[in-house]
Amino acid sequence: MTTQFSALNTMKPFLQEAWEKAGFLAPTPIQEKAVPVILEGADVIAESPTGTGKTLAYLLPLLEKVDPAKKAVQAVVLASSRELVMQISDEIRQWGGGITSAAFIGGANVKRQLEKLKKQPQVVAGTPGRIHELIQMKKLKMHEVKLLVLDEGDQLLVPEHIKGLEAIIKSTMKDRQLVLFSATMPEKTAVLAKEWMKNPQVIKVEKKELPASQVDHFYFVCDRREKNIFVERIMRGFDPERMLAFVKDIGEVNVFSEKLAYKGFTNGILHSELGKQERANALKQFREGKLTLLFATDVAARGLDIKGLSHVLQFDMPKDATQYTHRAGRTGRSGQAGTVITLITEREERDLKKIAKELGIQLVKKEFFKGKPVDAVERPVSNKRRADK
Numbered sequence: 001m002t003t004q005f006s007a008l009n010t011m012k013p014f015l016q017e018a019w020e021k022a023g024f025l026a027p028t029p030i031q032e033k034a035v036p037v038i039l040e041g042a043d044v045i046a047e048s049p050t051g052t053g054k055t056l057a058y059l060l061p062l063l064e065k066v067d068p069a070k071k072a073v074q075a076v077v078l079a080s081s082r083e084l085v086m087q088i089s090d091e092i093r094q095w096g097g098g099i100t101s102a103a104f105i106g107g108a109n110v111k112r113q114l115e116k117l118k119k120q121p122q123v124v125a126g127t128p129g130r131i132h133e134l135i136q137m138k139k140l141k142m143h144e145v146k147l148l149v150l151d152e153g154d155q156l157l158v159p160e161h162i163k164g165l166e167a168i169i170k171s172t173m174k175d176r177q178l179v180l181f182s183a184t185m186p187e188k189t190a191v192l193a194k195e196w197m198k199n200p201q202v203i204k205v206e207k208k209e210l211p212a213s214q215v216d217h218f219y220f221v222c223d224r225r226e227k228n229i230f231v232e233r234i235m236r237g238f239d240p241e242r243m244l245a246f247v248k249d250i251g252e253v254n255v256f257s258e259k260l261a262y263k264g265f266t267n268g269i270l271h272s273e274l275g276k277q278e279r280a281n282a283l284k285q286f287r288e289g290k291l292t293l294l295f296a297t298d299v300a301a302r303g304l305d306i307k308g309l310s311h312v313l314q315f316d317m318p319k320d321a322t323q324y325t326h327r328a329g330r331t332g333r334s335g336q337a338g339t340v341i342t343l344i345t346e347r348e349e350r351d352l353k354k355i356a357k358e359l360g361i362q363l364v365k366k367e368f369f370k371g372k373p374v375d376a377v378e379r380p381v382s383n384k385r386r387a388d389k
Contacts, residue, residue: 007035014097028053029205043197047185048205050329071120072144080155084303088125107276132164142171152303153180154189184322215332219342240311248316267293270300314342321358
């Protein structure tokens with residue numbers, strides 16, 4: 001086994017084979033730091049930038065700890081969105097060897113989910129609301145659970161989930177292990193998590209431990225009402241293979257989405273008001289490259305790993321550095337190249353520069369010239385324009 005991952009060499013053969021098949025040589029910093037600690041049985045609070053292999057950092061030790069002979073739920077992974085749960089579920093299947101698993105999400109048919117439980121999955125991924133509901137129905141038995149994972153933990157430790165989370169954690173045995181992962185870890189998240197943990201190990205991967213980013217950060221200044229036209233210009237001028245566009249108000253986007261489709265830009269929408277199947281279809285088509293553009297809310301797109309996503313567009317100004325980090329982190333994953341484009345009004349320019357300074361990223365102001373994006377030139381205001389004003 002030619003791997004530079006010493007912890008992996010002690011694991012089950014199917015995990016070593018899956019690692020080799022995936023073509024990985026060395027672990028990422030978060031995998032190198034977190035895997036041995038989770039294997040030892042410690043509670044963990046882990047923070048690592050987007051696209052650095054966090055899922056495998058908890059999945060490898062989780063799958064190692066599952067006893068294939070025991071037909072009971074032994075590990076549970078919680079995530080805040082349906083899309084992220086399904087993504088994690090796919091990874092569990094890909095890496096799980098013969099270990100059985102199931103995903104449980106809100107909005108799905110409960111009867112069908114109860115049928116899944118009858119098959120005695122050993123690993124379960126789900127949204128907190130649905131997992132809590134199945135526990136209350138006494139259908140999901142938690143007494144054999146050794147490991148509970150909170151993925152994108154800062155999205156889970158929020159007021160609307162706290163009670164449910166607490167109930168889920170209390171339904172497990174005292175000696176269970178609890179681990180929390182996220183790309184951003186507000187102080188209040190860590191403080192809350194520690195209340196449920198026993199001497200947690202805090203693991204943090206800094207940007208400087210990672211290869212230099214290959215992501216370009218551009219922005220365009222325009223009036224709010226011009227933003228729709230700018231999306232068309234961006235699609236033509238950058239010609240992205242696929243672009244994920246973050247929007248605050250999905251209501252505005254529905255009509256615009258139809259207009260774009262009419263003009264030949266195949267696009268989809270991903271937000272919580274859509275039905276489960278519509279969301280799944282939009283994401284599937286986008287992953288497969290059948291849609292060039294996908295509009296999404298921050299909640300729906302949190303933590304998504306879309307292979308080969310070249311461009312991210314922020315249709316609306318991010319509210320803070322954390323939101324910028326999670327949006328931008330959908331592209332340039334695992335050291336790949338990527339482009340982040342932000343549309344802002346003149347009044348928002350100063351705030352965007354503040355965020356960039358906080359994150360240590362270099363912003364480049366762009367404009368369109370004959371349909372092509374070029375570096376913006378600060379032009380002196382002509383007398384004619386002064387008179388117009």
